[in-house]
Amino acid sequence: MSIDLSQFVGEFLQESLEGLDTMESNLLDFTGDAESIDSVFRAAHSIKGGASTFGFSDIAGFTHGVETILDHMRSDCQFANADIVNLLLESVDMLRSMLQATQDDDDVNPDNILAIDKRIQQVIKHNAISQSTHYESVEETDLKVQPSQTEAAADDFWLIEFKPALEILKTGNEPIYIFEALAELGELDVEPNLDDLPDMDEYEAENLYISWAIKLKARGDDHDKIRAGIEEVFEWVEELCELNITAANAPVSKVVDPPLLQSAGLLANVVEGSSDCDFQSLNIDPAKIIKKATAVEVSSVRVDTEKLDELMNRVGELVVTQAMLAQALDGFHKAGHQDQGLEQGILQLEGNTRDLQEGVMRMRMLPISFVFNRFPRLVHDACSNLGKKATLDINGAHTEIDKTVMEKIGDPLTHLIRNALDHGIELPQDRIACGKAEEGVIALNAYHQNGFVVIDIIDDGMGLNLEKIKEKAIAKQLILKDQTVKDEDLQALIFKAGFSTAQQVSELSGRGVGMDVVQRNIESLGGQVSVVSHAGQGCLFSVKVPLTLAIIEGQLIHVNEDVYVLPLVSISETVYIKKSEIRSLGAYSHFMSYRAEYIHLIDLETLFDSQRRQGAQEIDSMLGDERDALLIIITESGGKKVGLVIDHLAGQQQFVVKPLEKNFRKVHGLVGGTILGDGSVALILDTAGLIARDEYRNNVIPIHTEFVDAK
Numbered sequence: 001m002s003i004d005l006s007q008f009v010g011e012f013l014q015e016s017l018e019g020l021d022t023m024e025s026n027l028l029d030f031t032g033d034a035e036s037i038d039s040v041f042r043a044a045h046s047i048k049g050g051a052s053t054f055g056f057s058d059i060a061g062f063t064h065g066v067e068t069i070l071d072h073m074r075s076d077c078q079f080a081n082a083d084i085v086n087l088l089l090e091s092v093d094m095l096r097s098m099l100q101a102t103q104d105d106d107d108v109n110p111d112n113i114l115a116i117d118k119r120i121q122q123v124i125k126h127n128a129i130s131q132s133t134h135y136e137s138v139e140e141t142d143l144k145v146q147p148s149q150t151e152a153a154a155d156d157f158w159l160i161e162f163k164p165a166l167e168i169l170k171t172g173n174e175p176i177y178i179f180e181a182l183a184e185l186g187e188l189d190v191e192p193n194l195d196d197l198p199d200m201d202e203y204e205a206e207n208l209y210i211s212w213a214i215k216l217k218a219r220g221d222d223h224d225k226i227r228a229g230i231e232e233v234f235e236w237v238e239e240l241c242e243l244n245i246t247a248a249n250a251p252v253s254k255v256v257d258p259p260l261l262q263s264a265g266l267l268a269n270v271v272e273g274s275s276d277c278d279f280q281s282l283n284i285d286p287a288k289i290i291k292k293a294t295a296v297e298v299s300s301v302r303v304d305t306e307k308l309d310e311l312m313n314r315v316g317e318l319v320v321t322q323a324m325l326a327q328a329l330d331g332f333h334k335a336g337h338q339d340q341g342l343e344q345g346i347l348q349l350e351g352n353t354r355d356l357q358e359g360v361m362r363m364r365m366l367p368i369s370f371v372f373n374r375f376p377r378l379v380h381d382a383c384s385n386l387g388k389k390a391t392l393d394i395n396g397a398h399t400e401i402d403k404t405v406m407e408k409i410g411d412p413l414t415h416l417i418r419n420a421l422d423h424g425i426e427l428p429q430d431r432i433a434c435g436k437a438e439e440g441v442i443a444l445n446a447y448h449q450n451g452f453v454v455i456d457i458i459d460d461g462m463g464l465n466l467e468k469i470k471e472k473a474i475a476k477q478l479i480l481k482d483q484t485v486k487d488e489d490l491q492a493l494i495f496k497a498g499f500s501t502a503q504q505v506s507e508l509s510g511r512g513v514g515m516d517v518v519q520r521n522i523e524s525l526g527g528q529v530s531v532v533s534h535a536g537q538g539c540l541f542s543v544k545v546p547l548t549l550a551i552i553e554g555q556l557i558h559v560n561e562d563v564y565v566l567p568l569v570s571i572s573e574t575v576y577i578k579k580s581e582i583r584s585l586g587a588y589s590h591f592m593s594y595r596a597e598y599i600h601l602i603d604l605e606t607l608f609d610s611q612r613r614q615g616a617q618e619i620d621s622m623l624g625d626e627r628d629a630l631l632i633i634i635t636e637s638g639g640k641k642v643g644l645v646i647d648h649l650a651g652q653q654q655f656v657v658k659p660l661e662k663n664f665r666k667v668h669g670l671v672g673g674t675i676l677g678d679g680s681v682a683l684i685l686d687t688a689g690l691i692a693r694d695e696y697r698n699n700v701i702p703i704h705t706e707f708v709d710a711k
Contacts, residue, residue, distance in 0.1 A: 013103050016051075017096065017100075019043040019047050020095055022039065027089050048063040048064055057174070059102070062116075068120075069084065094108075094116050158218060158246070158247055160245050162211060162234075162243055163193075164211065165208075166209070168240045173240065178237070187217045190213075190214050193211045193213065194210060197209045211242075223247065308363055315656075316658075322349050323678075326346060361402070362400075366400060367397060367400055368446050370406060372397050372444060372446070374414075375413075379421065382422070388425050389438055389440065390425050390439060392443075393442070393443045393444065395446070401547060402549060405548065411521065412529075415515070425442070425461040426462055440459065440460055442459045453544075457540070460538040464531070465535070491533055495516055523687075526545070526549065526671060528544045528569060529541065549657060550656065551657065553567070553568045554652065555650075556651055556676075558650060559647055566633065572635060574633050576630070576631055579629065582601070582630070592632065599634065602690060607669070630645055631645075631647065631649070644685075644690070655684065657671065668692055669685065669690040670689065672684045
């Protein structure tokens with residue numbers, strides 16, 4: 001799967017400029033202690049790594065020199081005196097200019113870059129000489145290396161011909177790191193070949209036209225080990241280069257520091273990697289070599305999510321105000337008054353408010369790729385652990401979702417993918433025996449659907465073993481031995497707490513903990529999770545979550561004098577049921593017969609009324625009144641269907657969610673509240689919480705202190 005990195009360039013530039021601010025702040029109050037050095041080093045390292053990834057090799061190469069000095073400080077090879085700190089501050093200023101030029105599609109004077117870079121290289125070279133002298137002193141006085149050992153090591157030379165592919169930089173690979181790794185094996189003599197350098201009108205900054213002839217005097221006398229070490233250095237780019245490695249007995253003519261690769265500029269450092277070389281020796285005009293980086297428009301501003309939440313609250317208040325004006329206008333019309341200007345103004349306000357609301361919502365949206373990008377590594381590691389083979393096919397990674405939802409959806413998706421690998425995908429030999437390819441496939445698809453984001457996790461594994469599930473359910477007394485249970489009900493049992501058919505506990509699963517948590521976490525977001533399985537063909541887990549937690553699509557319902565909001569995603573259907581079709585079993589257990597199944601009824605009035613515990617009397621009073629039928633909303637959560645007894649339905653619309661926890665406490669069965677157009681407050685219902693609260697009331701589940709009484 002290829003990833004378009006250009007979408008992240010603006011973020012990189014913004015974060016790099018912030019990193020420079022961090023470096024500058026620390027250098028201005030620099031104490032030379034390990035913490036302050038590490039802080040500056042981390043910022044420089046992040047800038048260099050990002051610049052390399054996005055192909056800004058001039059920025060990466062310049063930052064590499066700064067990073068090297070800081071690394072010398074960390075290893076006590078460089079004293080942090082005033083001159084060094086000033087040089088680092090000047091380097092920060094130069095990097096800021098280079099980043100700003102990239103942002104504005106502008107140029108930086110190459111002479112200014114080279115002047116500072118020359119001073120940086122002089123410091124690095126001085127540190128290298130000092131360190132080398134120190135090592136020689138240690139060898140002569142302390143280690144007392146025998147001449148025969150020195151001579152044996154000095155005779156082992158290697159010739160390496162390295163010609164990278166033109167597009168190697170686009171893959172995030174930088175030859176500078178290869179040279180650095182080779183330098184750890186011994187002393188280098190690097191000779192660049194510029195024969196393939198094109199004319200300037202054909203020059204592309206993203207391409208690499210240079211090849212190298214490298215002489216390596218390796219340390220050590222184990223020939224096979226040295227060759228293996230060299231091959232390991234190049235293993236990441238072996239398919240992106242022409243490479244020839246041969247052993248030879250030839251003196252190294254000159255030892256140089258690893259060259260700073262600058263494919264889009266600073267070619268002096270490419271040739272020598274030292275401060276003594278200049279462009280004139282190559283007969284090349286540097287102003288022609290340094291090509292402008294691709295223009296990148298940085299139009300984003302990083303804003304704290306608390307500020308966005310506050311803005312959303314203000315927009316919510318505006319929505320309420322607009323609804324109040326609309327209701328006032330209706331009263332105005334009913335009184336026989338007409339005002340075309342007023343009516344037009346309120347309609348325009350409604351449209352502008354809706355646009356503003358959607359705009360604020362979009363500010364919180366991020367592509368779901370920020371979550372999906374962690375899963376290829378997860379699949380790779382899990383396959384290695386389980387001895388299985390599988391590939392991950394990702395679709396819809398650009399689907400946008402609210403930042404808060406995205407932060408909470410990561411863990412449930414991680415468990416579902418692990419579950420697919422552990423329980424779904426078979427071992428290679430088992431797949432072959434079944435006529436399948438030895439490598440399984442897990443598809444991860446994301447798409448928008450009716451104001452929600454749907455994420456499907458599909459595997460082509462063995463599917464759910466319904467016989468094992470049934471045996472386990474009987475053993476746990478979840479169903480009776482002779483009970484007839486539909487396949488979809490058996491499949492839904494895997495979401496029961498403590499339910500697992502795994503024969504042994506592994507690092508990934510088998511403890512019976514996880515699928516119930518997955519369901520609970522998703523439902524806490526106002527979403528749903530379901531499973532469809534076909535034996536021998538695989539499983540489909542479908543996760544449906546709202547685009548945002550700040551606004552929901554809901555149905556207004558009335559229960560006596562109270563008004564509630566039920567999220568539309570929770571509603572299966574609304575029906576009128578004759579009283580003769582309702583059966584009672586105990587004080588609070590009432591069922592209705594509907595479509596060949598019995599559905600448990602929940603009376604919302606008695607469920608939330610702490611002062612009245614006469615459930616049977618209340619439901620009986622409804623059964624005995626003048627109505628021939630009751631209005632029931634059928635909802636579903638976790639494979640359970642329940643019917644909510646209500647008085648009547650009102651309208652459907654969007655509602656701004658106000659969480660209860662912020663100003664009160666968590667109440668099971670409620671996800672929050674909202675302000676209606678007339679200024680009154682309506683509570684937003686949570687189907688999963690309603691079912692749990694009702695089961696607690698009927699002693700189906702143990703008493704739990706979180707089930708507080710609330711009116």
